Amino acid sequence: MKILIVDDSKAMRMIVKRTLRQAGYGDHEFAEAVDGANGYEQVNDWKPDLVLSDWNMPNMSGLEFLQKLKADGNGVRFGFITSEGTAEMRQMADENGALFLISKPFTPDTVKETLQKALP
Amino acid sequence: MISPEDWLAATTKSLIEVADTYFDMGTMEAESFYEVDSPKCGAIIGLTSDHNTVQLMVVATRRGSEKLGKALLGFEPDETIETGDLADAIGEIINIVAGMVKTAVNDQDDTLNLTLPTFVEGTVEPLGGQVALGTIINIGPVQTKVVVINGARQVKHRPRSSAA
Numbered sequence: 001m002k003i004l005i006v007d008d009s010k011a012m013r014m015i016v017k018r019t020l021r022q023a024g025y026g027d028h029e030f031a032e033a034v035d036g037a038n039g040y041e042q043v044n045d046w047k048p049d050l051v052l053s054d055w056n057m058p059n060m061s062g063l064e065f066l067q068k069l070k071a072d073g074n075g076v077r078f079g080f081i082t083s084e085g086t087a088e089m090r091q092m093a094d095e096n097g098a099l100f101l102i103s104k105p106f107t108p109d110t111v112k113e114t115l116q117k118a119l120p
Numbered sequence: 121m122i123s124p125e126d127w128l129a130a131t132t133k134s135l136i137e138v139a140d141t142y143f144d145m146g147t148m149e150a151e152s153f154y155e156v157d158s159p160k161c162g163a164i165i166g167l168t169s170d171h172n173t174v175q176l177m178v179v180a181t182r183r184g185s186e187k188l189g190k191a192l193l194g195f196e197p198d199e200t201i202e203t204g205d206l207a208d209a210i211g212e213i214i215n216i217v218a219g220m221v222k223t224a225v226n227d228q229d230d231t232l233n234l235t236l237p238t239f240v241e242g243t244v245e246p247l248g249g250q251v252a253l254g255t256i257i258n259i260g261p262v263q264t265k266v267v268v269i270n271g272a273r274q275v276k277h278r279p280r281s282s283a284a
Contacts, residue, residue, distance in 0.1 A: 011209040014193055015142070056234065083219025084234070086226050103223070104216040105141035 001119075002029045004048035006039035006065065007081070008057045012104075016052060016081060022108035023115070036060025040068055043076055050119070055082035055089065066096050079118060081106065122228050124251045124270040127174050127221070131266050132255045134220035135178060138213060143191050145260025160265065161185040163207075163214040164244070166235035167222060176221065177244065177267040178214050184262040185210055207239035242279040246271070 003020065007013045013032050020026070031046050033039035037060040039053060051069075055062040066078050078098050082089070085103030093101045099118040102110060132149060139147040162179030180188065189201050189209035201209075215237045222232050246252040250271030257264050 009208055009212045009215070010205065011189075011193055011212040015212075018194055083216045085219070085223050086230070088230065104219060105138045107141060 001025075001050060002031070002046065002048040004031050004033060004039060004042055004046065004051045006033040006036065006042075006051060006053040006057070006062065008035050008054065012054065012081075019106065019108050019111050023112035025115070036062055036065030036068075039065050043069060043074065048076060050115075051076055051078045052081050053078065055080055055084060063092065063096060066093075066098060070097050077119065079114070122172050122174070122225055124174075124253055124268055126225070126228075127176070127268040127270060128253055128255060128266065130221045130224040131176050131217060131268055132257065134217040134224065135213075135257055135264070135266050137220065138216050139257070139259045143188065143259055145191070145262075146258075147260075148258045149255060160244070161210075161241045162264075163210045163237050163239050165214045165218045165237040167218060167232045168235065169229055169231040169233065172229050172232065173271060175269040176214060176218055177240070177269065178210070178217065178264055179240070179244075179267065180262050180264045182241065184264065187262050188213065188259065188264070211237035211239055244269075 005013050005016050007016065017030055031042055031048065033042045035057040039051065040060065043051060053062040053065060062080055069076060069078065080093050080098055080101040081104065082101065083104045085101060090101050100114050102114055136147050136149065160179035161182040162177055162185060164175055164177040166175045186201050186206060189206040190197065190199060192209045193205060195201055218234050222234060246269050250269050252267060252269045254265050254267035257266060
């Protein structure tokens with residue numbers, strides 16, 4: 001499976017990748033993008049199976065990124081990993097077609113459980 | 121309006137949870153304090169709305185911040201961490217903490233917006249009309265200070281003359 005990690009923080013991209021490895025997803029392919037705009041380009045070029053995106057990012061937010069993909073008719077599996085997890089954000093994520101929203105800080109167990117539920 | 125004590129409690133709780141999740145060094149809340157005048161290295165972030173304005177800061181010594189940054193990024197203890205990576209790592213810590221705080225106080229103010237985190241190295245001085253208070257949290261061997269600066273005016277940042 002090809003997993004695209006989208007976050008403007010290099011530190012967080014490293015943490016997400018390390019956590020995915022710890023959660024048992026180490027043998028999958030990873031790519032990184034630094035914001036929603038870069039993520040959008042990579043979705044079209046690299047064609048990932050799953051996008052894990054931050055919410056608050058410069059240039060294009062995670063929500064705008066998801067909305068742009070949906071407007072294109074792109075059905076790539078999409079989940080948020082974000083530092084804010086209010087009920088309102090979870091509802092917005094859900095309404096816009098995100099499969100899940102994981103709040104930071106997250107553990108390998110949280111990630112594993114969430115991905116097992118969200119992926120076929 | 122959310123009180124400085126409530127901001128501090130939420131921030132302290134959030135930092136302890138972040139530290140326990142990512143650092144695995146043991147975390148202990150030590151004591152409260154009311155001054156932030158010694159040179160420190162860390163990150164600051166704002167939470168603002170029409171009703172509340174607060175700045176949250178997590179600081180340690182430069183060496184302490186480097187230890188936390190390396191642990192977060194998975195560096196070996198003897199590896200060098202560049203300032204850009206350190207800023208990114210420490211900025212991410214305060215970003216996560218602030219996101220948790222925003223969620224924690226959402227029932228009191230659901231209109232708060234986060235600012236971008238800023239890496240600071242030097243002395244941070246609250247200006248007149250601001251209330252600053254904090255707590256010392258020991259994350260393994262690193263003594264960190266959580267500081268809450270409550271008030272509408274901006275914090276004055278005085279860089280160290282020998283800043284890295």
